[in-house]
Amino acid sequence: MNILVLNWQDLANPQSGGAEIHLHEIFGRLARRGHTVTLLCSGWPGAAARAEADGMRIHRTGGRNTFSLAAPAYYRKHLAAAPWDVVVEDLNKVPLFTPYWVRRPLVLLVHHLFGATAFREASVPFAAATWLLERPIPRVYRGLPAQAVSESTADDLAARGLRRSDLRVIHNGVDLEFFSPNPFVARFPEPTFLYVGRLKRYKRIDLAVEAVALLRARGTHVRLRIAGRGDEEPRLRAQVERLGVGDRVEFDGFVTEERKRELLRSCWGTVLPSPKEGWGIANVEAGACGTPAVAADSPGLRESVVHGQTGLLVPYGDAGKLADALASLAADPALVARLGAGGRRFAEGLSWDRAADLTQAHLAEVAGRG
CATH class of the missing domain: 3.40.50.2000 (Glycogen Phosphorylase B;)
Structure with missing residues (x-):
């Protein structure tokens, strides 16, 4: 053709x-x-x-x-x-x-x-x-x-x-050969979650930052890595400073595909809290690497994450529920492993x-x- x-x-x-x-x-x-x-x-x-x-x-x-x-x-x-x-x-x-x-x-x-x-x-x-x-x-x-x-x-x-x-x-x-689990890559010792993608306001990355601050107030310490670039970065950095979580949130900037894969394998889960996506390819790439995804229960995302099997879905816009989901993974490495294995099985059909x-x-x- x-x-x-x-x-x-x-x-x-x-x-x-x-x-x-x-x-x-x-x-x-x-x-x-x-x-x-x-x-x-x-x-x-x-x-x-x-x-x-x-x-x-x-x-x-x-x-x-x-x-x-x-x-x-x-x-x-x-x-x-x-x-x-x-x-x-x-x-x-x-x-x-x-x-x-x-x-x-x-x-x-x-x-x-x-x-x-x-x-x-x-x-x-x-x-x-x-x-x-x-x-x-x-x-x-x-x-x-x-x-x-x-x-x-x-x-x-x-x-x-x-x-x-x-x-x-x-x-x-998803590229199932490139995005794959590697048993020789250990997860970060401290519960660490990853947002990877463009830094745009409609992605609502601010909810993930707020969830980290809420967990800190509860005495649960998690880390958030933000990988990507975009015009939302100055606002996110200002929010991190305002909430006092500069030691908990790290900006990685633009990352290569190889570095993205390394982060997907090392983190305890990915976070995608946006109100609407066509599909949510980052969720499936994470699953292909054996890592669960935490995402908003919104159009597109609810198809790329199977709640309780490949990751966790939370109500859109609810930073408290997002914090609860992150806390449940942070407290249970076995749950991370189970959902990650489910994510790989799901990705293999895509x-x-x-x-x-x-x-x-x-x-x-x-x-x-x-």
């Missing part, structure tokens, strides 16, 4: 995250299988206009805030004449409204929609713009074949007006090869109809 993918960013972008990992893991595999994959995405200062990665040809145009305007013009000038078998809009951030300017066959791929959660991250004008841009999705994309990375996202799309029969759920995968197989079959089906 000759496949064109449109996404806001590629993995080399400094702002890349889970959606870009998914993009490269899935479509990189399709490229290596012999399919021709071209990616149209945004650039950043100093980025090359053309590149190649994971077998994909990459075209960059516009920037983080201008890509939705630059992409249609670039497509018409450079890409519209190519014989695409299928075009995929990887909806990340805000929709590109491709049905208005891309010829079909067209597939919509959705990680998650922000909805009202946009107001937890951005300023009111930007949050309102995101919320408003999501409103036309049912009218613009209704009738198109679509992929969702979780049942929660599919339910959200259906609730907004897309036909459930058009939605195919294909869960994210390989990237499986996700790529299902994606390839769906795209071939759509291309055949087209």
Whole structure:
């Protein structure tokens, strides 16, 4: 197949995250299988206009805030004449409204929609713009074949007006060889928990910091490692200082995949307290390493964590309940081991090869109809 993918960013972008990992893991595999994959995405200062990665040809145009305007013009000038078998809009951030300017066959791929959660991250004008841009999705994309990375996202799309029969759920995968337990890597001697990912306000990392402070007040001492970078870091550092837990919370900054794996193997659990995720890939990576996850019982996350089997789910926004969950793991290394083993078993059913197989079959089906 000759496949064109449109996404806001590629993995080399400094702002890349889970959606870009998914993009490269899935479509990189399709490229290596012999399919021709071209990616149209945004650039950043100093980025090359053309590149190649994971077998994909990459075209960059516009920037983080201008890509939705630059992409249609670039497509018409450079890409519209190519014989695409299928075009995929990887909806990340805000929709590109491709049905208005891309010829079909067209597939919509959705990680998650922000909805009202946009107001937890951005300023009111930007949050309102995101919320408003999501409103036309049912009218613009209704009738198109679509992929969702979780049942929660599919339910959200259906609730907004897309036909459930058009939605195919294909869960994210995990690299089971790279993310794996290592019996020679010991856990930290003191109960230590890890947040790994972008430091964004809507991720609600502040709840994890608050939970550490609550536990300290109860006389239960745990540590929190925060690995990642983002514009929420100054606020988090100020919160740590205000709550007096500077000796309990450590900022690791950006970490390589190898360092992330080392932390996942060494920590007693991961923490992801956000109100909404497409899937929660960090939870599954932790499980693959034999480490349980503690996460909010929120859309997406409740699918990547099986409560009592691979980790613990707590009510979103409740720092006290989050503290209770961390305390239960801190007091019971056997529970950590049991949930970690369950996490590995769960992850073993979620390989990237499986996700790529299902994606390839769906795209071939759509291309055949087209």
